[in-house]
Amino acid sequence: MSVVFIVFQANDTSRPLVEAIEKDNPHAQVExxxxxxxxxxxxxxxxxxxxxxxxxxxxxxxxELHLSxxxxxxxxxxxxxxxxxxxxx
Amino acid sequence: MDMKVTKKKLGLKERYALMTRDLxxxxxxxxxxxxxxxxxxxxxxxxxxxxxxxxxxxxxxxxWKYQAEKxxxxxxxxxxxxxxxGHLGVTDARYINTLKLFLNGISPLEYMAHRGFAHVGRQFPxxxxxxxxxxxxxxxxRHAQTxxxxxxxxxxxxxxxxxxxxxxxRVWYMSVPRSFFDDAVSSGPFEFMVSIGxxxxxxxxxxxxxxxxxxxxxxxxxxxxxxxxxxxxxxxxHMTLGLECIKFMLEQxxxxxxxxxxxxxxxxxxxYRVLTLVGMMMDYMLPKRVMSWKEAWEVYFExxxxxxxxxxxxxxxxxxxxxxxxxFDKDHISHQAWATFYQYAGVSNFHGWIPTEEExxxxxxxYPDSFDKWYRPRLEYWRDQAAKGERFNxxxxxxxxxxxxxxxxxxxxxxxxxxxxxxxxxKAYKYHFCSxxxxxxFDNEPEKYIQSxxxxxxxxxxxxxxxxxxxxxxxxxxxxxxxxYYNLQNGRDNGDFExxxxxxxxAEWRGAATKN
Numbered sequence: 102m103s104v105v106f107i108v109f110q111a112n113d114t115s116r117p118l119v120e121a122i123e124k125d126n127p128h129a130q131v132e133x134x135x136x137x138x139x140x141x142x143x144x145x146x147x148x149x150x151x152x153x154x155x156x157x158x159x160x161x162x163x164x165e166l167h168l169s170x171x172x173x174x175x176x177x178x179x180x181x182x183x184x185x186x187x188x189x190x
Numbered sequence: 191m192d193m194k195v196t197k198k199k200l201g202l203k204e205r206y207a208l209m210t211r212d213l214x215x216x217x218x219x220x221x222x223x224x225x226x227x228x229x230x231x232x233x234x235x236x237x238x239x240x241x242x243x244x245x246x247x248x249x250x251x252x253x254w255k256y257q258a259e260k261x262x263x264x265x266x267x268x269x270x271x272x273x274x275x276g277h278l279g280v281t282d283a284r285y286i287n288t289l290k291l292f293l294n295g296i297s298p299l300e301y302m303a304h305r306g307f308a309h310v311g312r313q314f315p316x317x318x319x320x321x322x323x324x325x326x327x328x329x330x331x332r333h334a335q336t337x338x339x340x341x342x343x344x345x346x347x348x349x350x351x352x353x354x355x356x357x358x359x360r361v362w363y364m365s366v367p368r369s370f371f372d373d374a375v376s377s378g379p380f381e382f383m384v385s386i387g388x389x390x391x392x393x394x395x396x397x398x399x400x401x402x403x404x405x406x407x408x409x410x411x412x413x414x415x416x417x418x419x420x421x422x423x424x425x426x427x428h429m430t431l432g433l434e435c436i437k438f439m440l441e442q443x444x445x446x447x448x449x450x451x452x453x454x455x456x457x458x459x460x461x462y463r464v465l466t467l468v469g470m471m472m473d474y475m476l477p478k479r480v481m482s483w484k485e486a487w488e489v490y491f492e493x494x495x496x497x498x499x500x501x502x503x504x505x506x507x508x509x510x511x512x513x514x515x516x517x518f519d520k521d522h523i524s525h526q527a528w529a530t531f532y533q534y535a536g537v538s539n540f541h542g543w544i545p546t547e548e549e550x551x552x553x554x555x556x557y558p559d560s561f562d563k564w565y566r567p568r569l570e571y572w573r574d575q576a577a578k579g580e581r582f583n584x585x586x587x588x589x590x591x592x593x594x595x596x597x598x599x600x601x602x603x604x605x606x607x608x609x610x611x612x613x614x615x616x617k618a619y620k621y622h623f624c625s626x627x628x629x630x631x632f633d634n635e636p637e638k639y640i641q642s643x644x645x646x647x648x649x650x651x652x653x654x655x656x657x658x659x660x661x662x663x664x665x666x667x668x669x670x671x672x673x674x675y676y677n678l679q680n681g682r683d684n685g686d687f688e689x690x691x692x693x694x695x696x697a698e699w700r701g702a703a704t705k706n
Contacts, residue, residue, distance in 0.1 A: 103497030104493060104494075105497075106494070110423075134480060135405070135407040135408040136407030136408075137400070137407075160195040164256065167256045167260070167427075168256060168259055169423070170423045170426050171400060171423055171426070172400055172422050172423075172426050173426050174493075174497065174498075175497070177245045177246065177430060178245070179245070179247050180202055180203070181201050181202045188501050
């Protein structure tokens with residue numbers, strides 16, 4: 102299975118997103134680099150709106166991820182509730 | 191930052207459908223082929239544009255909202271950086287030379303990408319594609335502007351930033367990135383999507399804007415870090431657009447497969463060649479290094495490119511050609527490029543230097559199979575020559591590759607001791623290439639590449655002097671005349687970092703910033 106990844110700016114906007122990804126993707130590995138955080142995972146990574154909302158204790162629109170996203174690798178699927186990266190299609 | 195989430199009446203998919211697909215209309219007073227005249231001549235067959243899936247379902251209203259927020263954050267940082275004399279916080283003034291390369295060689299390409307997407311966006315009959323191209327066109331002009339704004343702060347204090355729109359057209363090595371883009375924008379709309387969406391975004395900017403920009407952050411440059419990451423957040427959309435376009439073509443008709451395969455081969459190689467500059471920036475020009483060029487290449491190209499090529503296998507696509515050579519060369523190209531710029535520092539717009547002993551040790555550790563054997567002895571020799579007052583400057587203009595326009599400095603696949611030369615004959619003329627890749631690209635489209643504007647040829651033909659310059663007068667100095675044409679000031683913008691005005695000023699100002 103190929104590795105997918107997502108990279109965020111290392112800042113307060115991305116912190117709850119990274120936390121939510123870690124929670125929902127136990128197989129993911131978080132790599133800290135200067136100014137950025139890279140999350141690698143075999144096969145698939147999912148970011149769930151509900152998890153982010155629990156962490157933030159407010160409503161959250163998944164498209165807010167554009168504010169701190171740097172790059173990613175994999176095919177994406179975007180709905181109101183989940184943002185998924187995988188090599189499946 | 192808390193953004194207000196408005197309760198939406200429709201789900202994302204419906205909203206996206208209404209606000210993109212629903213914007214299309216049927217033409218009535220002109221036939222479709224007149225409205226979209228470029229869409230068929232490349233041979234790509236599309237049967238149903240409705241099968242296009244835009245992976246990021248970003249609608250125009252959301253686009254403005256998030257882009258505005260990104261801009262506010264970016265400009266707040268750029269302002270704070272400028273206001274607080276952030277330039278004095280960078281590790282070492284040598285770092286600033288990477289920005290000169292960036293502003294002169296990359297930012298004008300962002301502007302070209304803006305024009306390119308405005309053009310091809312107009313040419314696609316599919317409305318999802320058109321909307322995505324419109325957004326990318328706007329993103330690209332934003333990147334050009336934010337880079338210019340961010341680096342204008344350095345132009346107040348340092349040399350070599352003063353005339354980038356001019357230099358991209360004229361300075362010898364700038365023809366490498368410029369010709370890459372000229373090649374892309376002068377192809378058809380589908381090839382443009384592969385060249386920029388795949389090669390430039392997926393292969394090239396992922397290395398430039400992620401590990402290199404992380405390096406900028408590591409070297410204390412908040413401005414570059416912010417414009418870089420802010421740009422790359424758009425690039426994530428651009429990559430997915432490029433890849434979607436590739437998959438869409440492959441799914442629409444099996445006859446598209448060989449055409450797309452040739453573009454993938456061509457543009458992987460073209461992008462890889464331009465990336466030589468980024469390799470050199472990472473290994474030689476960042477005083478503090480996050481990772482070597484080779485390591486970055488392994489993560490961002492071999493791993494994520496490898497996964498992509500595996501994903502495309504099901505359509506009958508094989509990995510790009512010349513990957514063996516690319517894999518071998520990752521130990522070599524950054525060293526070969528820096529050696530070239532050291533030799534020609536007298537005619538470039540940034541400074542050259544020999545790495546310190548400690549930096550050479552780092553390079554040895556990162557490149558155990560190549561640096562000590564092939565590159566360190568030459569750097570040490572040049573260092574010793576310079577110490578004796580005999581700094582080596584190459585005053586012979588190099589032969590350039592007809593396709594990538596890089597001087598012939600690359601070596602044979604598998605033999606770093608032998609410069610690689612290839613040639614082709616076309617209509618009674620002989621053309622020269624740096625590699626099998628560049629030769630094959632030429633052989634496939636000779637009528638295009640015989641038109642290459644090669645700086646060395648142009649200098650010898652007398653086309654790189656300012657108007658009114660008379661090369662026949664006694665004592666005419668052609669190099670000085672070419673420097674005038676480039677708008678480079680000899681002794682300020684070029685030459686060695688050691689003893690430069692930039693080095694002196696930075697030391698003096700930093701001293702003033704830390705003492706009374």
